[in-house]
Amino acid sequence: MAGSRAPTLSAIAGEAGVSVSAVSKVRNGGTDVAADTRARIARLLRQHGYQVASQTGFAVADLLIGCLDSPWSEELIRGAVEAAAEAEVSVIVTTVSSPAGFARWLDRASRRGTGGALCVLQLPGSQELQRLAAARIPLVVIDPPEEPGAAIRSVGTTNWQGGMQATRHLIELGHRRIGVIGTEAVWSGRARLAGYRAAMLEAGLDIDERMVRHDGLTAAGGRAQARRLLALRDAPTAIVAGNDSQAFGVLQALAERGLRAPLDVSVVGFDDVPVASWATPALTTIRQPLAAMAAAAFRMLSGDLAAVADEPHHLELATSLVIRDSTAPPRGR
Amino acid sequence: MAGSRAPTLSAIAGEAGVSVSAVSKVRNGGTDVAADTRARIARLLRQHGYQVASQTGFAVADLLIGCLDSPWSEELIRGAVEAAAEAEVSVIVTTVSSPAGFARWLDRASRRGTGGALCVLQLPGSQELQRLAAARIPLVVIDPPEEPGAAIRSVGTTNWQGGMQATRHLIELGHRRIGVIGTEAVWSGRARLAGYRAAMLEAGLDIDERMVRHDGLTAAGGRAQARRLLALRDAPTAIVAGNDSQAFGVLQALAERGLRAPLDVSVVGFDDVPVASWATPALTTIRQPLAAMAAAAFRMLSGDLAAVADEPHHLELATSLVIRDSTAPPRGR
């Protein structure tokens, strides 16, 4: 099919006026070829249907995701895929939910080769980290579930500021009794809760510990804890949710009691996943630039194959408040 | 690092008691090696850290998605990734939104090799199909936007039945004035609308053409058309949306007018994406087994490298009605 077969390297070497060695070296990304010579040879090689291993860079990168259930992942995938496409890199998406799954992935990845891994997981544990290092697979962690150590490169967002922004927004609207739902299970969750506390203290408001609820970052978790908050005698007039899924759950709990957002209770989410604007009412939320995070993580991965030492090891992107329709001043103000 | 470097092929050949040629052939999936010899050599090769090209099967498959904005894609990715993982295959996800983008993907894919492509696009056009064929890349289309021809393998769902199920459910609840929002732009949309018509006729109900609205499968589209439906003098008591995004938009339009689902108007979605259950009220919808579709498509791809001829070329998975809280009998019944 598809015409004549590829000519041999020596034919190409002749055409380019260099030795076969040089051509071979260009083909596999060898180092000792001058830039212009390399370019000339590479062009010829490609012309004849060879693929040229670009000396820097790689063909595929891996994105490891713990669970592919939240709209979260979608944004991340999009960010990673698009950033990678610009660099002519393909992204392999894998779900990894157990150490065994990780091992299976690692096995496949080292067989086929990979330029590096972006992890969005309940962390690769120390075992996994060792294996990655042994297989010489670079790693960047997105939204690290534990405080990122110096040994691991990671990308996150300003969760603490985000928690503050959300709470401050409500305080500025005039709310005083503000509930919060979150999780202590991951680092980012702890930071968001701390942001809430900081904003309350800053405004001179007392923190009622009954108003601080912990649960999973799911709609069900949000609904369960919102029910408890709403059942309090001094029910909050506003609720800060741990993420948008929880916020959806809060909206459901409100509807159950015949309450309306934002008339009766204001709600702030966290993430700004695409569906946040589909909610009724459209959700006021703290925007995490998920796609940008993934893109940044990819660039970290690809950028510093050379300069690992002097690059920053943890990058934090800014969150921002997106005001939609689920927040308003409290009743009677 | 990591211990000694890989021994040469001739060393391995010696260890296995065969010629270097045989070892080389096993390494690249050559054909003329007996099964047991191959196994022995392969084991040794792997032991020494070589990767062995499995002669059947492939290492990566490509999933091409038009837009990665809907919760749609997430389910599909999950299905494909999980089915592929079972077959020890990695899935490369790429967004392709233009012919140029397709060309760039094809370029990369043919460089690095791929076992085949799963497409969820506004179709690869005939040009693209030719190029795929030229590059010998097998193809399966998911949810084909045009009536699937005999030349293309595809996986879809029973959209016509789905449209019927949704409409029938509302009729059985007692609704008579039922609006529908959908799209004629894609084949599945046309089938769903036809299902609506069929169910109405079956029940002996007249179809008011003002009740049949067309718009994009987005929340904005759903909101816009729902506004029009609700503005009618004889506004519908129930609305069948073209997908879940549109249904979210319908819920917003209802809230705008101070109406409540399902008390004032019942709403049925289509897809059953994970967020459907987060809506307020939780969305009654037609479940498309998106993950199963992607998994089936992957199996089609991998299954019949041999038996292309006698396999079915279009597979249709069943939709089912998922009743949640957004539908109820009409007021006054």
Added chain:
DNA sequence: GGTGAGATTCGAATAATTTTCGAAACGGGC
């Protein structure tokens, strides 16, 4: 401007791997 240590670039020689091709072994059908 000279000098020399070190880095870069290159290709001949050498090593390793892949491919070709013919021979040996096998398996029925007649």
Added chain:
DNA sequence: GCCCGTTTCGAAAATTATTCGAATCTCACC
């Protein structure tokens, strides 16, 4: 048994990768 086609294998040839020394360049230092 004989013939014909098929499978399996490895020696030889072709191709590709790597090593290493020579040539050239760079630049600090005198």
